[in-house]
Amino acid sequence: MAPHILTALDHHLAPEAQRWLTDAVARVGDDPAAVRTVFPAVGRHCGRGPLAAGWTVADAARARLLAALPLRGAALAEEITALHRYGDSAEQRAVLRSLALLEDSDASFADLGLPLVRAALWGNDTDLIEAALGPYAARHLDEDAYRHAVLKCVFCGIPLDRVAGLTERADRELARMLADFAHERVAAGRDVPSDVWPVVRAHPGALEASGLPGEVTSSSSDRRAAAVAALAAFTGAA
């Protein structure tokens, strides 16, 4: 969690909510099992509205509770996995957003939170998919899983600038997948989301290999129109 989220949380919370959270953090520090009943209650005590950088107030308050757990490694993973299992979607997204923070303060946590990221990527909840694809996923997902996660975002309409590590991890194979996706859209006479182009552009030849440019001579007018629009977007003319 970036320090500005913590600062924003402190500025945001009313005194009563601040007192509740301070007390809850102390209880969790004394007895880790206390997190099982304070974690679900965060929304009604601290609020659920947006805070900053895609985090809600409840996300940030929950991250603070997790950071207060006096557990490490496998024991920490076990506790947060159960919070995720019994959590509603707001609780689950807070667990996912907290993974990088947990690893930052406990290296032995390592990739033990990865099954939770994978579970979010199997699902259809775009909020959870986005929360899962933070710096922790960028560090730990293998190449294949990372590429498929990016493709899933494109399918679900999650803007790719929300996906951590894309600039560093986008490779030729991902460019191929996105170019093929763009071709599929064009062949259906549909628009292509503009955020696929930077990755495709960075790997010369990927677009040509997809067969998309050939669509400009299609016998179907909507395919031709879609192809012209896609090529203009690719070259940066649109």
Add this chain to the structure above:
Amino acid sequence: MRIFDPHIHMTSRTTDDYEAMYAAGVRAVVEPSFWLGQPRTSVDSFTDYFDALLGWEPYRAAQFGIQHRCTIALNPKEANDPRCAGVLDVLPRYLAKDGVVAVGEIGYDSMTPAEDEALARQLELAVQHGLPVLVHTPHRDKAVGTRRTLDVVRESGIPPEHVLVDHLNELTVSMVADSGCWMGFSVYPHTKMSEDRMVRILQEHGTGRKLVNSAADWGRSDPLKTRKTADAMLAAGFDADTVDQVMWGNPVAFYGQSGRLDLADVKPDETALFEGNSIKRGGE
């Protein structure tokens, strides 16, 4: 007319029911966790059920303009199965959820030692979590079962105003009235209580601390019994304010003691999704 059905098992009902309930004036419901007509054999089936009461079912209700809250518990019937006893250990996680407005249904089915243990532990959990409780009374040997329930409630130390004793009839209403607990009546098509008997009880015992529910579930039951009872009250000469007290004010006051009953109007939103899924079918 606005109606709050304080006890209805919507998981077992159809979208047609939701539509008809909305048209009849139902704007809020509480779904108590109970058994499903067939025994569950593991703790995990309970937690999946609890998750649905907190997730999918409120989503479904909201699609029809109805607010859905729930009560969570290990029901008395299944408390007798040792494979399900572990449910008591996961309850604290669920009792902390926003959508949970009471512990329930708890109480007696056959009055066994396992039911005693489950009832006592869950009354204790209700006190710890500051939640009211919904107490089921047995269908067989009802008067004895209700008296014993009231004894256990008294010994637990929970304030009587935090307790709703349900499925009452002409023979059990007075003892619950004297205890200080709230009184629930399930109006069914064939058994338990009818609209006319319900009206007579309200005439004789007054409307204070009385809640009327349909208890509609997977059995023969009618989710519109609340509205039909309200109509019978009006026909018998109760004024609109008194009907509103029984059908809305009393359930709001009882479950409101949880501190979690925030009933903002819900507007049906066909574009809303639950975990990426919707109630629509192909072609819509």
